[in-house]
Amino acid sequence: DTAVSQTPKYLVTQMGNDKSIKCEQNLGHDTMYWYKQDSKKFLKIMFSYNNKELIINETVPNRFSPKSPDKAHLNLHINSLELGDSAVYFCASSRYQGYEQYFGPGTRLTVT
């Protein structure tokens, strides 16, 4: 009965590769988010989707592309991975915009 789940939990890959991280929520929420936590543990919003529509796209390289096939899923695809992409990526969801956010367990991405 996990609320917000992410796969994989760990991802190790080489520079230049393309990878995807999947996120699913079973809370019936309308809004989903991707956050990045850097090596200094600082969390920053990347994308926000409401009812499958993009509502926030912070200054993230266009190598990052979110995709929401339905309200319960928000996947993150990353092209041409770089060393600086190494971080922990968190997915979150909320019932609507401005409501309490629930976070997934995170995906630790390591680019070598």
Next chain:
Amino acid sequence: KQEVTQIPAALSVPEGENLVLNCSFTDSAIYNLQWFRQDPGKGLTSLLLIQSSQREQTSGRLNASLDKSSGRSTLYIAASQPGDSATYLCAADQAGTALIFGKGTTLSVSS
């Protein structure tokens, strides 16, 4: 642009002490303010959410207050326990779209 600051960055206390974690934000036009807990290598656990129209919220030994006019929130932890050791994050919801996080306060409670 909204900035969230948390002081102190780290705090060590003996078990049983009451303590206060501080959070300040630069733009008072927030939708709500949320406090989280993060254990090492884990995700974020939501502790309390205070709507912009509220002054405080309580859950068990935790009490969070919000003063929008001064751009401050505090998280009060009563009778601290070793299990409270974690990083506590404060986040302001700007325009109901995304959370702007502080850098956190790492709390260590010794037995």
